[in-house]
Amino acid sequence: MTVEAKKRLAHLFDTTKCFGCGACTVACTATNSPDLMLYEDPGWHSLATNIRRVEFNLRDRPGLLLVQCQHCESAPCVKTCPFGAMYNDAATGLVKLDERRCIGCSYCVAACPYNVRWKHPKTGLPMKCMGKGCEQLLAVGQLPACVQACPVGARAFGDLNDPGTEISRRVRNGRTVRLLEAKGTKPNYFVVV
Amino acid sequence: MKSGQGLELTRREFVTAGAAVAASAGLGLGAGWPTQAQVKALEDAGYEKKPVTCFVCGAGCGLYAMHPKGATPGERNVLIVPNHDHPQRGYCGRGASAMWYWNHPLRLKKPLKRAGERGEGKFTEIEWGQALDEIAARLKTVVEKHGEKGVALTSHDLTSIAQFFGYALGTPNIVNHAATCQTAGTISRRWIFAPPYDTNFRVDPDYENARYVLFIGRTLQASMGAQSRLAQAKSRGARAVYVDPRMPEAAMADGEWVPIVPGTDTAFALALAQVILADKSYDAEFLAKYTTLPLLITADGMPVTQAQIRPKGDATLYAVWDGKRSAMAFVGAKRDEEGKAIDYFGDLDAEPALDYTGQVKLLDGTVVPVSTAFNALVARCAEYTPAAAAELTGVPAATITRIAREFASLKGVCDDSWYNARNGNDFDACRMMVILNALVGNIDKPGGLCFTGSAGVGSLVSLQGKTGEVKNALGKSWTITETKRIDTVTYPESNGTFDAVYTAMLEGKPYPVRALFTVGTTLFYRDANTERVKKALKTLDLLVVQDILPQEVCDYADYVLPASYFLERPEVAGVKWTLQTAIQTSEPVLRAPAGCQGRDDAWMLMEVLRRAYPDRAERAGWLPEYADYEKYRSQAAPVIEQARLSAALKRAAEKDPDAPEKIRKALHTQGYAIVAKKKYRNTLWTKPLETASGRMEVYALRGLLNEKLRAKTDPLPKFTPIRAYRVPMGPNEFYLVSGKNPANGSGTAVFGWPGKFVGDRSVWIHPADAERLRVADGQMIEIEGLDNGVKGQARAKVTQRVRPGVLFTYGFSAGYRGRLGADPRFAFMSEGVNTHWFATGYAEPVIGNMANNVSVRVSAA
Secondary structure, three states: OOOOOOOOEEEEEEOOOOOOOOHHHHHHHHHHOHHHOOOEEOOOOEEOOOOEEEEEOOOOOOEEEEEOOOOOOOOHHHHHOOOOOEEEOOOOOOEEEOOOOOOOOOHHHHHOOOOOOEEOOOOOOEEOOOOHHHHHHHHOOOOOHHHHHOOOOOEEEEEOOOOOOHHHHHHHHOOEEEOOHHHOOOOOEEEEO | OOEOOOOOOOHHHHHHHHOOOOOOOOOOOOOOOOOHHHHHHHHHOOEEEEEEEOOOOOOOOEEEEEEEOOOOOOOOOOEEEEOOOOOOEOOOHHHHOHHHHHOOOOOOOOOEEEOOOOOOOOEEEOOHHHHHHHHHHHHHHHHHHHOHHHEEEEEOOOHHHHHHHHHHHOOOOEOOOHHHOOHHHHHHHHHHOOOOOOOHHHEEEOHHHOOEEEEEOOOOOOOHHHHHHHHHHHHOOOEEEEEOOEOOHHHHOOOEEEOOOOOOHHHHHHHHHHHHHHHOOOOHHHHHHHEOOOOEEOOOOOEOEHHHHOOOOOOOOEEEEEOOOOEEEEEEEEEOOOOOEEEEEEOOOOOEOOOOEEEEEOOOOOEEEEEEHHHHHHHHHHOOOHHHHHHHHOOOHHHHHHHHHHHHHOOOEEOOOOOOOOOOOHHHHHHHHHHHHHHOOOEOOOOOEEEOOOOOOOOOEEEOOOOOEEEEOOOOEEEOOOOOOOHHHHOOOOOOOOHHHHHHHHHOOOOOOOEEEEEOOOHHHHOOOHHHHHHHHHOOOEEEEEEOOOOHHHHHOOEEEEEOOHHHOOEEEEOOOOOOEEEEEEOOOOOOOOOOOOEOHHHHHHHHHHHHOHHHHHHOOOOHHHHOHHHHHHHHHHHHHHHHHHHHHHHHHHHOOOHHHHHHHHHHHHOEEEEEOOOOOOEOOOEOOOOOOOOEOOOOOOOOOOHHHHOOOOOOOOOOOOOOOOOOOOOOEEEEEEEOOOOOOOOOHHHOHHHHHHOOOOEEEOHHHHHHHOOOOOOEEEEEEOOOOOEEEEEEEEOOOEOOOEEEEEOOOOOOOOOOOOOHHHHHHHOOOOHHHHOOOOEOOOOOOEOOOEEEEEEEO
């Protein structure tokens, strides 16, 4: 279900700036999963982080892309959840989980075409951006950990409904794509290319 | 990681998107760029902040450690965040993982004593008192038999601590890892700029204002503030070009990658110079006024001095042809009583010609032909036309010509390198990197190669080579008799060739070294020819290893001593790799984790000294009560740091009496203080350098003026083929190139759990080579050194990011073979290969720089 949000919070990732330092990826773990510092996600063989690194082995121009929850307006995970645990937050548009309703069936993990969800090994809850640590940062007026971490400003986060925000300006002025738009997900993750 | 792993994004979709790359220039970083306000918000939410200087690699970037007020800081509640406005604003994958090392499952916790053969990695835990007593006794035995110089110390970034002890003991042999890191660049700057502008961070591109940055081999993966400033310049339209056998991560951020044959950087740079000279797009006025290129030289390359021409002439004034007066003129530097260059001297209004050829009558009546050094440079570069260089470098001639013209027209800056030990022929490559900047006159200007200042933070210890006088931060001074570092016997220009110490261990030449202390360094990731390293370590009478983690070298130690982590100790230091002259402070955030007896390196060394030679400890200001570690922490450590800061405050007060108070306040509130902002066109433009001529020595006099060096060195760079390893020729033979990355790749980060995932221990191979050898992406391959037959295995990564005929793997990342640190949870550390396994250990004559690259034979495993 698509909800008319007061805000439309979105992420921006700039491939023309990212130099693959991994700061955002590690900062995500430190901020959102300090209980899983030495954990390896068996699905992705990854650190307990909400960010995935994808390298494109193109002949003319090898490319690097960091992917995380796209906070889709028409999110497959929201549609798929049998228990209504996944929802678009009315105030921000962010895709969130109501833990009280989640039984850990992992349908949402399987449904995500971006393959950016993983399962907490102890609670069984589906994990993704934004994690609890970043939600706390937002609550005190901070940017998410990955945006703060980036040494080259390859990331932005903010309200697309406000034309004065950094992300609005960069989406407006830059050349951006959204990933897998053909899936009808209406992602709120903009990639500068 | 496999391409597009798990994501249903098609190649076509990304290619379509990729076609639009580079259209985002001019966006700027604007209001969304995280600032100090972010940290303030966290403070308002109840967090306490402490500034720290990151030590996960050696760049020393600025971070904050934050934890909830009132809570005991620990691994789960200390948040490491960037110090956003810091002149070296930190945070990369290494810094982000800082909390992973503090309570690392493999952290060294108690002193260990060897219980098996060297190399077996068998130890028993002992108490500090026993460890220090026994080490002291064995140290005395070595000193009695072989003298103080029979004791060597080595470190990576804690060299000053090793010197603090070493000079107190009386050995000059503190020999660091420079030869496999930055020697080629440091000595190239020594030859062109002279000290203090030989130190790698005392000269740096002004990335922030750059228009065009040429990186020949450098990837800018350590100093994150520099990367940040480059990003800001790029957002304003600056371009970055990376000349490298593999495509570095930084090039993926909208940079141009120019794949080059390993070992041919000098030829590439000489060809750029050839185009600039042929096009006459050089800055003639700059070259004539501020470099040695107008100096008149004789057929043997020697500069003509006033003393050779005029009775009672000055031997430090060099002849030039004054084009304005059509007469000989003389230029040089005026020096004070201590020999310090204070002003330009000679015929100051002369207009030195660059391309003069003529004759000079010497005092003895002989007439000799002379020509300018500029003409010699033109002749040298003429050997390297783009077509000729293309044959050597594999870079198309048209690309060389284009880059040369872009560089000249945009007044580009060529990075002068940091980690530059690649092929053992890198000294001239590094010289050319600096010289390119001179050709376009882009020295100490906005967007150019700039001199950086020193905040004057006091040294922990200093040694005057000529007098043997030592001064330390505890306010003491004394003299030592032996001051010549052992590596400089063989490599007179080296700033640290530890290989010479291995020779002393193995062959006793020039004299035996029988005891070694390693202070926060990993010989097996940094030193070439692993088998030689092992063999040498087995000869020692005493090997003491001080570290936080079980580096491979521990296996060979008699004693392993657990060190403190940077988040546990205070430090005051100058900020490196920035044009701003600044001081930073690092505050202790944590105590050692439960069960860990990690101690400061200085404490353990000085406690060994106090037990072995109480009088020498006393002369160095080390009091008996510091035996109590808590007393050292509360008394000696703060005194040392305050003394170091006081030196900087004293200097600042000379210009502004209120400066010390302002600096102290800034350090307290934000962790750094900018003492002086960058002033362009200062050094060199208004006052001479400490070179013989006072000028920028594009044509170097240093070698010529030293009889011992003259025949062995060349005043101008030239391309020398690789001698460090056999150049690969056969279809399954490859260069194996090593390099760094910004995600892990440091002696500490190699142990990092995050590094398991954000790091890379594979060996890259180009798709065409992989197809020919029938190697699939992810397949194991066997690698055999062409020079020594040593074998290793690694997982192949088939990628377009490496040029055909070349393999690539990250240094300080792969191939851990330590037994003390063997742990199934960290088995990933042993994946892959370390290029040093296959290395010969060749060092460039005179300079002493070594190679991290090697050549290998590959087959499917």
